Amino acid sequence: MSSTPSLASSLDLTTDVVSLTAALVDIESVSLAEQSIADAVEAALGALPHLQVLRRGNTVVARTELGRGERVVVAGHLDTVPVNDNLPSRLDADAGLLHGLGTCDMKGGDAVILRLAATVPEPVRDVTYVLYEGEEIDAEYNGLQHLSQSDPHLLEADFAILMEPSNAVVEAGCQGTLRVEVRTTGERAHSARSWRGVNAIHGAGEVLARLNAYEARRPVIDGLEYHEGLNAVFIRGGVAGNVLPDECVVEVNFRFAPDRSEAEAEQFVREFFEGFDVRLTDTAPGALPGLDRPAAKAFVEAVGGTVNPKFGWTDVARFTALGVPAVNFGPGDPMLAHKQEEFVPVAQVEHCERTLRAWLTEGGEA
Amino acid sequence: MSSTPSLASSLDLTTDVVSLTAALVDIESVSLAEQSIADAVEAALGALPHLQVLRRGNTVVARTELGRGERVVVAGHLDTVPVNDNLPSRLDADAGLLHGLGTCDMKGGDAVILRLAATVPEPVRDVTYVLYEGEEIDAEYNGLQHLSQSDPHLLEADFAILMEPSNAVVEAGCQGTLRVEVRTTGERAHSARSWRGVNAIHGAGEVLARLNAYEARRPVIDGLEYHEGLNAVFIRGGVAGNVLPDECVVEVNFRFAPDRSEAEAEQFVREFFEGFDVRLTDTAPGALPGLDRPAAKAFVEAVGGTVNPKFGWTDVARFTALGVPAVNFGPGDPMLAHKQEEFVPVAQVEHCERTLRAWLTEGGEA
Numbered sequence: 001m002s003s004t005p006s007l008a009s010s011l012d013l014t015t016d017v018v019s020l021t022a023a024l025v026d027i028e029s030v031s032l033a034e035q036s037i038a039d040a041v042e043a044a045l046g047a048l049p050h051l052q053v054l055r056r057g058n059t060v061v062a063r064t065e066l067g068r069g070e071r072v073v074v075a076g077h078l079d080t081v082p083v084n085d086n087l088p089s090r091l092d093a094d095a096g097l098l099h100g101l102g103t104c105d106m107k108g109g110d111a112v113i114l115r116l117a118a119t120v121p122e123p124v125r126d127v128t129y130v131l132y133e134g135e136e137i138d139a140e141y142n143g144l145q146h147l148s149q150s151d152p153h154l155l156e157a158d159f160a161i162l163m164e165p166s167n168a169v170v171e172a173g174c175q176g177t178l179r180v181e182v183r184t185t186g187e188r189a190h191s192a193r194s195w196r197g198v199n200a201i202h203g204a205g206e207v208l209a210r211l212n213a214y215e216a217r218r219p220v221i222d223g224l225e226y227h228e229g230l231n232a233v234f235i236r237g238g239v240a241g242n243v244l245p246d247e248c249v250v251e252v253n254f255r256f257a258p259d260r261s262e263a264e265a266e267q268f269v270r271e272f273f274e275g276f277d278v279r280l281t282d283t284a285p286g287a288l289p290g291l292d293r294p295a296a297k298a299f300v301e302a303v304g305g306t307v308n309p310k311f312g313w314t315d316v317a318r319f320t321a322l323g324v325p326a327v328n329f330g331p332g333d334p335m336l337a338h339k340q341e342e343f344v345p346v347a348q349v350e351h352c353e354r355t356l357r358a359w360l361t362e363g364g365e366a
Numbered sequence: 367m368s369s370t371p372s373l374a375s376s377l378d379l380t381t382d383v384v385s386l387t388a389a390l391v392d393i394e395s396v397s398l399a400e401q402s403i404a405d406a407v408e409a410a411l412g413a414l415p416h417l418q419v420l421r422r423g424n425t426v427v428a429r430t431e432l433g434r435g436e437r438v439v440v441a442g443h444l445d446t447v448p449v450n451d452n453l454p455s456r457l458d459a460d461a462g463l464l465h466g467l468g469t470c471d472m473k474g475g476d477a478v479i480l481r482l483a484a485t486v487p488e489p490v491r492d493v494t495y496v497l498y499e500g501e502e503i504d505a506e507y508n509g510l511q512h513l514s515q516s517d518p519h520l521l522e523a524d525f526a527i528l529m530e531p532s533n534a535v536v537e538a539g540c541q542g543t544l545r546v547e548v549r550t551t552g553e554r555a556h557s558a559r560s561w562r563g564v565n566a567i568h569g570a571g572e573v574l575a576r577l578n579a580y581e582a583r584r585p586v587i588d589g590l591e592y593h594e595g596l597n598a599v600f601i602r603g604g605v606a607g608n609v610l611p612d613e614c615v616v617e618v619n620f621r622f623a624p625d626r627s628e629a630e631a632e633q634f635v636r637e638f639f640e641g642f643d644v645r646l647t648d649t650a651p652g653a654l655p656g657l658d659r660p661a662a663k664a665f666v667e668a669v670g671g672t673v674n675p676k677f678g679w680t681d682v683a684r685f686t687a688l689g690v691p692a693v694n695f696g697p698g699d700p701m702l703a704h705k706q707e708e709f710v711p712v713a714q715v716e717h718c719e720r721t722l723r724a725w726l727t728e729g730g731e732a
């Protein structure tokens with residue numbers, strides 16, 4: 001936590017994108033300990049005369065200022081989940097896989113960002129590169145969130161790409177998420193005289209019956225089919241082994257398609273559990289795909305046309321909240337994120353770099 | 367925990383039963399700290415020439431050896447639940463209530479035992495008085511249980527009375543108790559892609575549905591109507607707020623009438639939850655009322671005829687396991703046991719003493 005200079009790792013942005021991924025992986029950067037990697041990123045980008053570089057905490061922003069008619073954001077987080085005996089990186093050249101903590105989530109994407117920043121000095125659309133801290137932990141530490149509050153103008157853009165792992169396929173929009181506690185109450189009684197009480201766990205039977213009868217809505221938005229879900233994620237109740245419990249709490253997570261607002265989603269859940277005590281504990285909005293925007297259309301064409309809906313919640317929703325349509329597009333299988341054995345296919349990292357380079361150089365302004 | 371002599375509390379067994387109750391209450395005797403009270407009880411009983419007194423741990427046994435044709439046990443535990451700002455005792459003479467920790471559970475009953483032991487030197491049936499330790503905590507500390515293993519001959523009898531609070535009414539037999547864990551399993555998945563998993567909490571809906579459909583059996587045994595009960599006492603499940611849980615456990619307590627054995631009760635529960643993973647965690651047998659035995663009949667007549675079934679499990683079942691029919695008959699409302707505000711009605715303590723004295727002196731041998 002010292003602010004005195006340390007032996008800084010240095011990054012060579014002229015090397016190939018896979019070597020650069022490995023170099024980034026080998027700078028340990030668990031959440032809340034991103035100073036070394038942010039120092040290295042800031043130093044490498046600061047050496048490039050065509051970029052304006054700023055730093056906020058351990059978040060680094062680099063912008064071209066070419067006066068283009070469009071501006072796009074390309075962003076990735078620098079932090080990882082905790083080390084789990086999976087450092088340093090290890091390249092399996094035969095299989096074409098780079099193994100190690102953060103290879104998938106998401107230093108492969110970060111390497112693509114740094115390569116583009118270094119090697120496309122005159123993109124056809126102005127670019128804001130954002131490499132940020134604190135994504136893998138509570139939202140209060142999220143560097144993108146901080147930036148949206150401290151310097152919202154830095155995130156102004158027509159379109160944003162978040163390089164979260166998506167198997168190098170565009171994932172557009174994201175579903176919202178909301179959590180409620182559905183609570184049943186009863187009256188305690190000794191279980192030997194159970195007719196004197198009311199069992200709150202038994203009362204939760206109806207809550208589970210409704211969940212079992214739930215049918216998921218699958219709306220199509222901008223040509224993408226979303227898939228909602230309503231699930232109990234926790235259940236708890238009980239006082240003692242010989243007592244009828246007077247309270248049972250079912251924690252329910254609703255994942256809702258981005259055509260519903262948070263308020264609409266809450267209303268749906270309250271109506272679904274009508275007659276029960278429903279308390280909202282957590283909510284985050286979805287993000288519409290926004291594929292009708294010119295920059296988005298051009299991007300999808302450059303990538304090759306395949307677009308999937310994003311089911312999970314990601315930071316694309318933060319861009320949507322700022323009025324910036326955003327998609328995920330990064331190397332790596334999202335199902336491998338946070339797994340000890342995570343890896344990234346070399347071909348996907350290279351594909352992402354190639355595709356984005358084409359979009360930033362060959363694609364015309366819309 | 368020292369075994370060196372301490373300033374012993376002394377008990378005056380010639381005083382009235384209510385003053386003696388107060389004196390017992392004022393010797394603090396939370397479970398595992400019964401030495402002082404056991405010392406006082408042993409000293410008081412040891413001074414009586416008509417009794418043979420033995421001690422095992424902090425359990426005191428006193429027996430008449432008159433060669434009567436029948437022997438009965440009269441038993442009470444000496445320990446209490448923890449102190450909760452409810453010592454020393456306090457007599458409300460106007461209301462006729464003695465307040466304080468253990469007044470109800472069960473030093474009122476203990477005082478009756480000591481008064482009978484001291485003042486009925488030649489009972490018409492031989493009596494074994496047992497004042498024992500460790501009833502309010504795990505069964506491994508139970509003094510009656512210890513005695514049944516170390517000196518089972520000391521508990522041989524035709525009938526036993528446990529002076530547990532029962533509002534000075536005979537409660538006969540007791541229901542058995544059994545606990546099982548009913549477990550559902552599923553497959554974890556991210557809640558944003560819930561169709562890829564199987565939610566184990568939702569699977570528990572059927573367990574709760576069956577519990578809600580349960581109809582309690584109410585068999586009549588020896589003229590007493592029992593009342594079974596099948597209740598969830600705990601439920602737990604959940605991995606994280608964004609994960610479909612792969613396990614949910616419902617802990618179920620079955621209280622069964624004493625016409626079922628433990629094995630039959632287990633079979634009932636396994637059939638009730640057929641199709642689910644059912645694990646037996648805990649079981650204790652019920653006790654039949656045994657009101658057809660001569661000593662029991664004479665006792666019920668002496669008390670005045672009102673007999674209720676005992677729904678909760680008590681140490682009467684330990685006597686039944688030894689082949690000794692047993693009933694509860696003690697002063698105090700069992701619903702007040704373990705409550706901070708516990709008290710005992712003076713009239714009930716006096717009634718119990720009077721009734722038992724009559725049974726031990728006037729009633730002829732059967």
